[in-house]
Amino acid sequence: MLIPCLACDSRFVPDDYFRACSSYHRGMDLVSWTCPRCGNRDDLRVLPGELGFGYPRQGRYAVLARVRVPGLRRRRGDLRLDISLGRGSWRVPAIRVAGAGSARPPRPVP
Numbered sequence: 001m002l003i004p005c006l007a008c009d010s011r012f013v014p015d016d017y018f019r020a021c022s023s024y025h026r027g028m029d030l031v032s033w034t035c036p037r038c039g040n041r042d043d044l045r046v047l048p049g050e051l052g053f054g055y056p057r058q059g060r061y062a063v064l065a066r067v068r069v070p071g072l073r074r075r076r077g078d079l080r081l082d083i084s085l086g087r088g089s090w091r092v093p094a095i096r097v098a099g100a101g102s103a104r105p106p107r108p109v110p
Contacts, residue, residue: 001013001014001069001070001085003017003051003067003069004067005035005037005038005040005042006040006042006053006065006067007035007038007040007042008035008037008038008040010035010037010038012036014069014085014086014088015088015090016036017033018083018085018088018090018092019090020033020034020035020036021033021083021090021092022034022092023092023093023094023095024080024081024092024093024094024095025043025094025095026076026078026081026094028043028056028061029045029061029076030043030044030045030061031043031044031045031046031081031092043055043056043061045061045063046072046074046081046083047066047072047074048072048073048074049068049069049070049071049072050066050067050068050069050072051066051067051069051072052065052066053065053066053067069085071085071086072084072085073085077094078094079093079094080092080093080094081094
């Protein structure tokens with residue numbers, strides 16, 4: 001199975017493709033990917049059995065193109081997205097979103 005870059009039509013084995021994933025935005029459920037060949041950066045959604053490509057629209061992500069990847073699985077964690085296909089597995093670290101974290105108010109400055 002070869003997975004394409006939608007910008008340059010290069011095709012990659014799953015290990016090369018998913019190793020090029022740099023971060024996971026848990027709130028938007030998006031993975032950032034940079035093509036190892038042409039350098040194009042895409043945001044994509046990893047779905048069971050497919051990858052979804054599109055763009056943010058009105059606070060949501062509109063999937064316009066889908067690439068079927070039979071056997072693709074995903075599991076969301078608090079600090080990462082785990083992707084698996086066949087015997088391979090990859091972890092994409094979550095990014096920290098500003099304002100997320102402690103609900104404690106800031107300390108006053110003396």
